[in-house]
Amino acid sequence: MKNTGFLKSRIFVAVLLFVALAAKVEAQNIQLHYDIRRNCATSTVEMFRADSYGSTFFFIDMDFAPKAVGAYGEISRELCFWKDSKLNWLSAHIEYNGGLNNAMSFDNAWLVGATYSGHSKDWSKTWSLSAMYKAIPGNVNVSNFQITGVWNLDFLDHWLSFNGYIDFWREENVQTGTRFILTSEPQLWVNLNKIRGWEKVNLSLGTEVELSNNFVAKGFDVMPTLAAKWTF
Numbered sequence: 001m002k003n004t005g006f007l008k009s010r011i012f013v014a015v016l017l018f019v020a021l022a023a024k025v026e027a028q029n030i031q032l033h034y035d036i037r038r039n040c041a042t043s044t045v046e047m048f049r050a051d052s053y054g055s056t057f058f059f060i061d062m063d064f065a066p067k068a069v070g071a072y073g074e075i076s077r078e079l080c081f082w083k084d085s086k087l088n089w090l091s092a093h094i095e096y097n098g099g100l101n102n103a104m105s106f107d108n109a110w111l112v113g114a115t116y117s118g119h120s121k122d123w124s125k126t127w128s129l130s131a132m133y134k135a136i137p138g139n140v141n142v143s144n145f146q147i148t149g150v151w152n153l154d155f156l157d158h159w160l161s162f163n164g165y166i167d168f169w170r171e172e173n174v175q176t177g178t179r180f181i182l183t184s185e186p187q188l189w190v191n192l193n194k195i196r197g198w199e200k201v202n203l204s205l206g207t208e209v210e211l212s213n214n215f216v217a218k219g220f221d222v223m224p225t226l227a228a229k230w231t232f
Helices: 002-022
Strands: 029-035 040-051 054-065 068-083 088-101 105-119 125-135 143-155 160-173 178-184 187-191 203-213 220-231
Touching: 054 088, 068 105, 088 125, 125 160, 160 203, 187 220
Parallel strands: none
Antiparallel strands: 029 040, 029 220, 040 054, 054 068, 068 088, 088 105, 105 125, 125 143, 143 160, 160 178, 160 187, 178 203, 187 203, 203 220
């Protein structure tokens, strides 16, 4: 069974890597993180695209630990059906997420719900709040819920960017005896294209702090990273 799981993990990682490379030209950014505590690297490909009907977003994380390779991805689509004069809008939200690594598998999940979002006139400040029904077919309790908040703030004339997300959801974990999970990954970036003569160098340097409660193991955990990001 271990060999089968390992093979599935390799296939899953290979497929996600192919998608990441194929989408690289259109990806909004590519990130590389060094996890200080775990002594491993993580690459992230993110893409956000708005259109006349709403928006599409996906990200793919690839973990490169000394004795394990893993992948996790999410893709979501929002269909906007209401806007107001203050640049806020309400959208229908559908999402899929899941992943694998050598040691364990993440339960695949399907989510559907609503998102309330907004932004400043120059898009330097954006935010969204989603409330969703979450179906986890591999879990003891298939029917669950999730609440997600996302933000991005550019300040000091775009020299600094502060962004991230926070997720809170219900998922039964028989091994740890926990039912509720909280994760958040705030990021702080220094944007080097603000340096005179570097306007075309879309490189940012910064940090991410991975916060989790009952995610992989029972209890609260903090994992800081050193990171670089190239924005397309």
